[in-house]
């Protein structure tokens with residue numbers, strides 16, 4: 173079997189993964205990802221028992237139990253460049269023998285659950301609600317570096333989205349979908365939509381502050397887009413990368429978006445902490461009861 177070199181997969185002195193600093197056995201099959209380090213404790217405060225707290229850079233991890241359910245929560249920081257690190261290193265921990273540096277014969281499939289914040293791009297999506305990303309369109313470059321096969325539905329969505337973009341936009345979108353098993357088990361009753369994953373918060377999400385935009389119509393193109401009765405619902409910065417890499421590596425992934433902004437109505441939540449707390453307890457209940 174192929175040997176994975178010391179510079180392809182870097183380990184710390186204690187044998188843990190280079191960035192996320194975790195060892196084999198420190199990762200549960202259910203992994204909750206959050207952008208914000210401070211949200212890790214907001215999730216793990218609901219654990220009955222915390223067995224591990226570790227961190228390095230923006231990657232803070234708590235692993236513990238609610239009842240018999242073992243759960244890991246890890247912060248990714250912002251953006252799909254960090255998603256590349258977190259998903260590849262989580263996968264390495266569970267699917268590579270770090271002593272022999274070979275891929276295990278029996279592969280583990282993780283349930284990866286993002287709990288993040290987001291901005292709605294449709295007037296009728298209220299702030300303080302929660303939306304699940306059924307699929308995501310990445311405007312970041314991550315999945316263009318990975319072998320990423322599309323289903324017929326994904327290919328149709330990608331073609332339709334590309335043709336909706338003004339010709340002079342230098343954008344190279346990709347499409348990835350939520351794990352069907354996770355949608356069906358823990359999110360079938362929640363509102364779903366198509367999420368855009370942007371490579372930035374300001375101009376790449378159509379925000380105009382001082383930087384002059386080369387894509388001033390972006391938000392309105394996104395708002396008007398329709399394909400097979402589906403529309404784009406929200407913008408954030410990680411989901412497409414998580415979905416794409418999870419599918420490439422054989423994991424299931426789902427993204428819960430707490431809608432803090434409505435970009436069409438120019439509204440921002442007056443109670444972001446409270447809404448996030450509700451989303452966390454709701455998702456944890458679903459994980460414990462149905463997963």
Ligand SMILES: O=P(O)(O)O[C@H]1O[C@H](CO)[C@@H](O)[C@H]1O
Pocket residue numbers: 206207208249250251287288289290373408409410
């Ligand atoms: O609240 P989190 O999980 O960080 O998610 C959203 O918030 C950040 C931008 O403020 C981006 O990471 C975006 O995806």
Ligand SMILES: O=c1cc[nH]c(=O)[nH]1
Pocket residue numbers: 289290291292373377407408409432433
């Ligand atoms: O508008 C928003 C709100 C939260 N996170 C984003 O990326 N965009």
